[in-house]
Amino acid sequence: MLFSKACTYAIRAAVLAAAKDPDGQRAFIPIRELADEVNVSFHFLTKILRKLTEANIMESFRGPNGGVGLIRPAREISVIDIVAAIDGLGLFEGCALGLPQCSDDSPCPLHDAWRKRREDLKNMLTRTKLADLVRNQTRKAVRR
Amino acid sequence: MLFSKACTYAIRAAVLAAAKDPDGQRAFIPIRELADEVNVSFHFLTKILRKLTEANIMESFRGPNGGVGLIRPAREISVIDIVAAIDGLGLFEGCALGLPQCSDDSPCPLHDAWRKRREDLKNMLTRTKLADLVRNQTRKAVRR
DNA sequence: CCGTTTTCGGACTCTTTTGTCGGGAATATG
DNA sequence: CATATTCCCGACAAAAGAGTCCGAAAACGG
Numbered sequence: 001m002l003f004s005k006a007c008t009y010a011i012r013a014a015v016l017a018a019a020k021d022p023d024g025q026r027a028f029i030p031i032r033e034l035a036d037e038v039n040v041s042f043h044f045l046t047k048i049l050r051k052l053t054e055a056n057i058m059e060s061f062r063g064p065n066g067g068v069g070l071i072r073p074a075r076e077i078s079v080i081d082i083v084a085a086i087d088g089l090g091l092f093e094g095c096a097l098g099l100p101q102c103s104d105d106s107p108c109p110l111h112d113a114w115r116k117r118r119e120d121l122k123n124m125l126t127r128t129k130l131a132d133l134v135r136n137q138t139r140k141a142v143r144r
Numbered sequence: 145m146l147f148s149k150a151c152t153y154a155i156r157a158a159v160l161a162a163a164k165d166p167d168g169q170r171a172f173i174p175i176r177e178l179a180d181e182v183n184v185s186f187h188f189l190t191k192i193l194r195k196l197t198e199a200n201i202m203e204s205f206r207g208p209n210g211g212v213g214l215i216r217p218a219r220e221i222s223v224i225d226i227v228a229a230i231d232g233l234g235l236f237e238g239c240a241l242g243l244p245q246c247s248d249d250s251p252c253p254l255h256d257a258w259r260k261r262r263e264d265l266k267n268m269l270t271r272t273k274l275a276d277l278v279r280n281q282t283r284k285a286v287r288r
Numbered sequence: 289c290c291g292t293t294t295t296c297g298g299a300c301t302c303t304t305t306t307g308t309c310g311g312g313a314a315t316a317t318g
Numbered sequence: 319c320a321t322a323t324t325c326c327c328g329a330c331a332a333a334a335g336a337g338t339c340c341g342a343a344a345a346c347g348g
Contacts, residue, residue: 001242002235002258005306008242015253030324044307046325053325062325063315079254091146098145098152109159109277110223113268114146117261124257133253149336174294188337190295197295206295207345289348296343306333313326318319 006048007086011133012038013045014052014082018074018130028060028067048086055085075131083125092122150192151230155277156182157189158196158226162218162274172204172211192230199229219275227269236266 003011013034021027031049035042049068052058057077060068070077083089095102096114104111147155157178165171175193179186193212196202201221204212214221227233239246240258248255 001238002240002262003242005242008240012241012243028324032324041307043309047307047327050326060325061315062313062323064317064323066315066324068325094145096146096152097155098147098149099156110272113272117265117268118146121261124261128254128257172294176294185337187339191297191337194296204295205345206293206343208293208347210294210345212295291346291348293346294344297341299339299341301338302336304333304335306331308331309329311327311329314324316323317321 002091003083004087006044007083009038009040009045010048010052010082010086011079013049014057014070014077014130015133017058017068017070018077019134021069021074022134026069028065028069030067033067051085052082055081057081057085070130073131074134075129077130078126079128079130079133080122080125092118146235147227148231150188151227153182153184153189154192154196154226154230155223157193158201158214158221158274159277161202161212161214162221163278165213165218166278170213172209172213174211177211195229196226199225201225201229214274217275218278219273221274222270223272223274223277224266224269236262 001008016034016037017029020029031046032042034049035045038045049058049060053060053068056071058068059071060066080089083091095108096110096118097108099108102108102111145152160178160181161173164173175190176186178193179189182189193202193204197204197212200215202212203215204210224233239252240254240262241252243252246252246255
């Protein structure tokens with residue numbers, strides 16, 4: 001898989017949060033509600049989303065009417081931000097064959113072909129904002 | 145990581161085997177020798193390469209002067225063949241967000257952008273033959 | 289036939305990822 | 319202040335990935 005499961009849950013939950021707070025008016029959405037729609041256990045999603053709050057992507061509030069919400073407007077949050085917070089950026093940095101000393105100077109056999117594509121992939125994920133994902137999502141397709 | 149560690153070891157070992165048998169004259173190379181150069185334990189590489197023989201990519205021979213070797217010439221073996229044998233092709237088939245019902249009909253938010261890139265990646269790995277990797281490898285860069 | 293070499297095959301351990309659970313802290317409402 | 323709600327946090331369990339190890343089987347050379 002390209003992303004870890006935790007990362008895909010995080011992206012789906014963030015997209016849902018963005019969709020549920022269209023005007024950026026800071027409505028806090030209970031994690032339980034997001035978990036139901038992402039179809040992952042409440043506790044597990046809680047653990048994952050804590051990383052997003054630690055990374056200053058979301059903020060949270062306890063108690064009745066509490067929940068989580070995006071700190072910045074959805075059009076300012078890139079998919080890569082979430083990937084970086086959950087999986088890290090190792091995918092876009094390393095050699096495809098896992099060779100430590102592979103570099104532009106002494107490239108491994110796949111070096112150039114992979115570098116081009118991983119940069120393109122990273123650019124795509126940087127360009128793509130949560131707002132874009134909200135826009136072209138069908139409600140159905142975000143649920144499992 | 146794009147590939148599992150086992151998969152990167154398999155690719156590196158296969159490239160080495162191709163390099164050591166340039167004329168396709170079916171020299172059997174001891175796994176121990178490959179393991180030293182790939183810098184992975186002999187036993188672990190043995191386990192991995194068995195999958196390549198099961199997949200009819202390599203053949204093996206026991207006893208003195210035994211070892212493993214590519215069944216077909218290196219120019220006829222694609223990198224994707226090895227990836228398929230070790231990691232499977234799940235990376236190139238699934239939805240980037242892990243949504244089971246995501247399809248061309250009801251695409252998830254990342255569907256089109258990812259499909260384009262994963263197909264390009266798959267094509268690249270299909271076009272790239274072991275012989276290509278042998279050609280532009282520096283000996284140094286295949287070792288760890 | 290015997291000993292050596294080398295793959296085969298499975299059992300086993302260690303680590304990471306995935307997932308579950310329960311108690312505590314914060315917040316709102318009455 | 320009491321209670322209900324909701325996130326925080328750490329302990330734990332299960333599954334998968336990574337890696338080790340050992341005995342058995344095949345092949346060769348004397």
